[in-house]
Amino acid sequence: MSEGQLTTDAKPWADPNATPFLQIKNITKKFGAFVAVENVSLDIYKGEIFCLLGGSGCGKSTLLRMLAGFETPTSGQIIVDGQDQAGIPPYARPTNMMFQSYALFPHMTVEKNIAYGLKRDGLPKNEIATRVTEMLSLVQMDQFAARKPHQLSGGQRQRVALARALVKKPKLLMLDEPLGALDKKLREETQFELIKIQESLGVTFVVVTHDQEEAMTLSSRIGVMTAGEIIQTGTPHEIYEYPQSRFVADFIGSVNMFEGRVIEDGKDHVVISSKELGGDIYVPHGISGVEGQKMAVAVRPEKVRISRTDLGEMRNKVSGTIDEIAYMGNSSVFQVRLDSGKRVRVSQSNLTRDDDDALRWDDKVWVGWADDAGVVVAS
Numbered sequence: 111m112s113e114g115q116l117t118t119d120a121k122p123w124a125d126p127n128a129t130p131f132l133q134i135k136n137i138t139k140k141f142g143a144f145v146a147v148e149n150v151s152l153d154i155y156k157g158e159i160f161c162l163l164g165g166s167g168c169g170k171s172t173l174l175r176m177l178a179g180f181e182t183p184t185s186g187q188i189i190v191d192g193q194d195q196a197g198i199p200p201y202a203r204p205t206n207m208m209f210q211s212y213a214l215f216p217h218m219t220v221e222k223n224i225a226y227g228l229k230r231d232g233l234p235k236n237e238i239a240t241r242v243t244e245m246l247s248l249v250q251m252d253q254f255a256a257r258k259p260h261q262l263s264g265g266q267r268q269r270v271a272l273a274r275a276l277v278k279k280p281k282l283l284m285l286d287e288p289l290g291a292l293d294k295k296l297r298e299e300t301q302f303e304l305i306k307i308q309e310s311l312g313v314t315f316v317v318v319t320h321d322q323e324e325a326m327t328l329s330s331r332i333g334v335m336t337a338g339e340i341i342q343t344g345t346p347h348e349i350y351e352y353p354q355s356r357f358v359a360d361f362i363g364s365v366n367m368f369e370g371r372v373i374e375d376g377k378d379h380v381v382i383s384s385k386e387l388g389g390d391i392y393v394p395h396g397i398s399g400v401e402g403q404k405m406a407v408a409v410r411p412e413k414v415r416i417s418r419t420d421l422g423e424m425r426n427k428v429s430g431t432i433d434e435i436a437y438m439g440n441s442s443v444f445q446v447r448l449d450s451g452k453r454v455r456v457s458q459s460n461l462t463r464d465d466d467d468a469l470r471w472d473d474k475v476w477v478g479w480a481d482d483a484g485v486v487v488a489s
C-alpha cells in the first residue's frame with residue numbers, strides 16, 4: 111500500500127492524536143458586502159478524498175480557490191502540512207488545482223499541456239517525458255497526445271486537465287467539478303479511476319461537486335455546504351444515515367420527511383404524533399424531547415416496506431394507495447398517497463421479472479418501517 115492511502119477502516123478524523131494535513135481555520139470570504147464563505151473550519155487528513163458538496167452558488171469554488179491560493183481569504187487561516195499558507199502564491203504551494211473550466215492552453219498539444227508545469231519548474235527533459243507518458247496512460251489519453259484541445263471531446267479535455275493537475279505530484283490536489291463534462295457512464299468509470307489514481311499516488315484530494323451520488327461514491331468524507339457554510343461533515347454513510355438537518359436529509363438522496371410533535375417521552379423511546387403521516391411514529395433510543403416539541407423524522411425510501419396486507423407487528427405503519435410506479439431496472443419506486451394526502455416514496459428491489467403478484471397502480475397498500483429506520487432531524 112502506498113504512503114498516504116487510507117485503508118477502509120482507517121479513520122484519522124476520529125483519532126484525537128492524528129495530525130490533519132490540511133487545516134482550515136475560521137475562513138471567511140467577502141466580496142464587498144456579500145459573504146461567499148462564512149467562518150468555515152475543517153480538518154482534512156492525508157490520503158482522504160474529501161468532497162465539498164452543495165448547490166450552485168453556495169461557495170464551493172470560492173473555498174477551493176482560497177485553499178489553492180487563487181483567492182485571498184478575508185479572514186481566517188489555512189495550514190498545509192504544518193505550514194501557514196498566507197502570502198504564499200499558488201505555484202509555490204504544495205497544492206495544485208484543477209479548475210471548473212479546465213483552462214487548457216488552446217494552442218498546445220495534449221502532451222505539451224501536460225508537460226507545461228514541469229517545464230516551467232525546469233525539470234530535465236527525459237524526466238518530463240517519462241512523467242508525461244505515465245500520466246497519458248493513467249488517464250487513457252495516449253493516442254491523443256498530439257491533438258490540440260479543440261480536437262477533443264469535453265470528457266477527453268477533462269482528462270487532460272486531470273493529468274496536467276496530477277503530473278506535478280502535488281501533495282494536495284483540489285478538483286473543481288472534475289467530472290462535470292462527462293456523460294453518466296464515463297463519469298462512473300472515471301470516478302473509479304480517480305479513486306485508483308488517488309490510491310496509487312497517495313495524493314490527498316479535495317473535490318468539489320454538486321452531484322450527491324458522485325460524492326457518495328468518491329469520498330472518504332463529505333462536507334455539505336449551503337450559503338457559504340459547511341453544515342455537516344461526515345462519512346458518506348453518516349451523512350446518508352444520520353443527516354443532522356432537514357436540508358442535509360433532503361439534499362442527500364430522496365427522503366420521506368414526517369413532521370410532528372412529541373406526545374410521549376419515555377426512557378428509551380419517544381412517540382411523535384404526525385398529522386402528515388396520519389399516525390404516530392415510534393423512535394427508539396438516542397433522542398429525547400419534551401412533550402409538545404416539534405420534530406421531524408426522515409425515512410429513506412429503501413427503508414420503507416410496502417405490502418397489500420397489514421404489516422403485522424410493525425409499529426410505524428399507515429395505509430394508502432399506490433399513485434405511481436417507476437420501474438428502474440433492479441428496483442422499483444412506488445409513490446403511495448396516504449389517507450392524509452401526503453405522498454411517500456418506497457423503493458423496493460426487483461427480485462423477479464414477471465411477478466403475477468406484483469403491486470399495481472391504485473392498489474390499496476400498507477407502508478411502514480422498522481423502529482430504528484427513521485432518523486430524527488432538526489425541523
Ligand SMILES: Nc1ncnc2c1ncn2[C@@H]1O[C@H](COP(=O)(O)OP(=O)(O)OP(=O)(O)O)[C@@H](O)[C@H]1O
Pocket residue numbers: 141144146164165166167168169170171172173210320
Ligand atoms: N469575484 C466575485 N465577486 C463577487 N461575487 C462572487 C465572486 N466570485 C464568486 N462570487 C459569488 O459567491 C458565491 C459563491 O460562488 P462560488 O463560485 O464559490 O459558487 P459554487 O458553489 O462554486 O457554485 P457552482 O456550483 O455554480 O460552481 C456566488 O453567489 C457568486 O456569485
Ligand SMILES: [Mg+2]
Pocket residue numbers: 170171172210286
Ligand atoms: Mg463552482
